[in-house]
Amino acid sequence: MCGIVGYVGPRAATPIILEGLQRLEYRGYDSAGLAVIEANGHVAVRRDAGKLHNLIRRVEEAPITGQIGVGHTRWATHGPPTARNAHPHRDKSGEIVVVQNGIVENFLPLRNELLAEGYEFQSDTDTEVIVQLIGREYARGGALEDAVRRALHLLHGPSAVVVLSSFEPEKLIIARLGNAGGVVVGYGEGEMFIASDIPAILEHTRLMSFLENREMVVVTEAGARYSDLEGAPLADKEIHNIPWDPISAAKGPYRHFMQKEIFDQPNAITDTIRGRVDFITGEVTLADLHLDDAAVRALNKVTIVACGTSYYAGLVGKFLIENLARLPVEVDYGSEYRYRQPILDERT
Structure with a gap:
């Protein structure tokens, strides 16, 4: 189980994501990471092993800023809990990043296939297989959304995947395969949020939709566009008004x-x-x-x-x-x- 938070809008993404991850740290505390698209148009990544405060310290030492980004807290499955295995992971170009909650059951044959094609891996994780596949498919042509679909069709096992890229810097692409945790899409005013659980974004919005199995959403600051993994539009996605309050959803006075x-x-x-x-x-x-x-x-x-x-x-x-x-x-x-x-x- 891992924690994911994403943001796109007019505000600085980094503090919003880090605050959201603090509310999700119960979902994973082996390592944590953050990626944003900076003003220079490139993806910047910060990662560290251990609890979230290590990542916060790392960001304080080497700040990154941008108005779109994604963060992740990890509970290790493939690969030990080290900085090199922390999410987000990059593709070969360095300009596509992925965070994941779930397991790629066929990651070994996919990894061997990519190795035979000359791809090099920088981690021991199954997640890096996803981002390298997306990078390969994107290089073959078409929109990033289509590349994500083609890559996800190759995966076996449950996964929630978030994709960010400077090639199409205005959007986050999120997909859910099976029942690998939740995916929450939050609606703000001129801004959008995504998370793997409600408390992460409840401070910012109560209007939320939930991604189901084999659904995809493309999120920009203007809103969300839903489809299935075959590309068919999903026009009638229900938006729920969540009655929780941020205080009851947070850890509050309790030790954990x-x-x-x-x-x-x-x-x-x-x-x-x-x-x-x-x-x-x-x-x-x-x-x-x-x-x-x-x-x-x-x-x-x-x-x-x-x-x-x-x-x-x-x-x-x-x-x-x-x-x-x-x-x-x-x-x-x-x-x-x-x-x-x-x-x-x-x-x-």
Whole structure:
């Protein structure tokens, strides 16, 4: 799990991105990095190993400024947590950069293919394969957006990818493959934000859309243009007004986010059941479930698929459902479930 923040607009991108990354540091603290397009028209990158304060110190020592940029906090998967493996990663030209949340499952054959074509790698990560592929496809002709599509079609596995390039300096290109974390697009006045979680940009806007599997968005300061990975436009993307406040979304007085989650449990439960439970009649309404009484009574098994702390919430759900409904429940870890051949039928 990694944290991503991006900005395009009239303001300085660097402080906005760094402040957003501070709110996402719980998503990764092995290393961090930042890229902006400076006034000279080139991409500038700062990266460092360790927690985010190391990157902040690095930027203070060697400032970079621009009005469009992207930042990343990393939880290492491929390659050790070093500065050379920190995101963003560059292509051969140095003018296309990528940050990623996810895993490229076929990165080794893709890396070997690129090595055979003469490409050189500066890191041990699977992410660098993505940016080198995009650079190769862009060199073959066409718009950057098309190059990103062609490159992403070569990838296996879940990924959220953000692309920034001085070749087309007015835009960020973001795509989501599978369920590799979230991608939030925030709408400001003459400016736009992207992040992997709501708290990162909540200080700046409450108007947000969410990218789904195999969707892409091109973000400029004027707005967002959505499409699928085949290039078909998505015209009716819903914009949500998020009712959270920045204080409750931040770490606040707690020592770390895990401690905050523990103390937030009563409010989280209240917010979850609000509007769904009638405490006078005892009735529970789950309109989004789209199951009538007959369908529920026909079930012979329930499978809960989750990751991280949600997995443990699933174990609580298993206890409650089995105890109250007398239905057998399996709880599976999401990252492993997709590789299994689970026994399911129409009554699961």
